[in-house]
Amino acid sequence: MRKITSFVFTFFLLSFNFFAVSTESVDQSVKEYRKAVEAFDEQDYGKALKYSENAILYRSQQIEKQIDVLKKSLSSKKVQMAGDSISSILKILESRKEKETISIINSYLKKKGNDYFNNSLQNLLDYMNASKVYPEAHKIIGDIYKLEGEYTFAEQYYNLALENSAVLDIPDEKYEILYMLADISRLKNDKEKMEIRLLNILTEDKNFKDRALKSAMRFVLESEKDDSMAKFFNLYRADSYNSIDAYNQLAKYYYDEGALDKAIDFASLSVITSLTKTIEILQFRNSEYSYKDLETFFQEVSFYNDIIEWGNKYGVWQSFNIFALYAEKAGYKKFSRNLLKVLVQYMPDEYWQKNAVLIMSQID
Known part of the structure; x- marks a missing residue:
């Protein structure tokens, strides 16, 4: 437990x-x-x-x-x-x-x-x-x-x-303690304190503090070009792995509060950090693997059941779906649809693949 x-x-x-x-x-x-x-x-x-x-x-x-x-x-x-x-x-x-x-x-x-x-x-x-x-x-x-x-x-x-x-x-293990404190605030329905405690987890997170990174990611999202989705996942990497759960929780918190800009920032950090860690794991398993595009990335993941299970446990696959949904809600419709097309066809986990299908049907 x-x-x-x-x-x-x-x-x-x-x-x-x-x-x-x-x-x-x-x-x-x-x-x-x-x-x-x-x-x-x-x-x-x-x-x-x-x-x-x-x-x-x-x-x-x-x-x-x-x-x-x-x-x-x-x-x-x-x-x-x-x-x-x-x-x-x-x-x-x-x-x-x-x-x-x-x-x-x-x-x-x-x-x-x-x-x-x-x-x-x-x-x-x-x-x-x-x-x-x-x-x-x-x-x-x-x-x-x-x-x-x-x-x-x-x-x-x-x-x-x-x-x-x-x-x-x-x-x-310090991060686990910080997450436990944030979870207590959630259980006590003290959302403001939960937010503060989740942000405390990020006090030493260089990627969270990197305004240039967030600005650059937002620029690609806003460009709404045909290749913006592929460009986004080719360009950006982040390695603050202890922060992934905080990114996910804060993205949802700000989305529920109607603060879409903040929700997008945290969803972006979550998805590129999850992608970076998964690539690292794949390269350990297969030294010849290198990231080419999102489609072949998911295809490579599908060869490893334990990586798929790990991704479920830590919200990796969910983060892609949430990012696609929030991007659509923020008005980045072309980006969102291009991402959902990949998720619908190549998502390695069946549950989140079906969830991607549902999201796409709701926004069509």
Whole structure:
């Protein structure tokens, strides 16, 4: 039942299991967290809550102990003389055979990479202090409260997870938390807050901020030339994959509110981002594939049932139909009809192919 963030589907298609972690050095907090995930997936929410709380407690205790070990080693005058340099401190610790301290430092360097701490032990200690929390476990607790309709408590735990998103083991899980908060606003029928929260997902989205891109796409739409549809899908690409669901939701929100210009902008971003990601997946499957036109793109997709299913799960095929509908409503009739002709004939998913037929019949 747990929704995976949009970006993670890449790993799904590459058969990469992001929960696959080496069994060595797995601490108790991680074990409890894994139990929480399993219990949640089995819909045993009582156990999931218990294991999540255990994970939070064990994580805090574990890191407190690690910090104590480091501080004892750092109290040595010889170590203090090395200053803040991790590399210099490690050399002294190695000469003193302080294996436990070395192991702790190296575990964080391995986890985050040497560059992350800028060779500063103080930066590493700051990260350790921040890591006493367990945002993944807080998120599961939020998920449980959300399912039970306890939205206020769910928001509290999601916000707590969000505040500590810098120490998420999978950084992109931050987007899943943001989507959950937006969904709570939708469930509470607070449309204004939902809009704000969906827009918050896009704060680091370079494509959303790219006014030139949106202006250029609109220019092609407005040209209403015979080749404008083909030109649109040949020219534009976008790679903010975590934003696809937000684009779709905001497009619908603004369409329902009668703000067609905004709806078109978000529908455009959604469809070109979905196209870009799907092309990337196809090229991984078939190294000889390159985009030629929308017709052959859909034909290539039709060879892979799992890609079709993935496209359904993440609203990829729906985004093409919505884009065609919104384009027609905005007055880009030639563009819309040319797109619908392709969707009616080549859409790889039967449901959305029939939906395209219905849209075309309604606008004829």
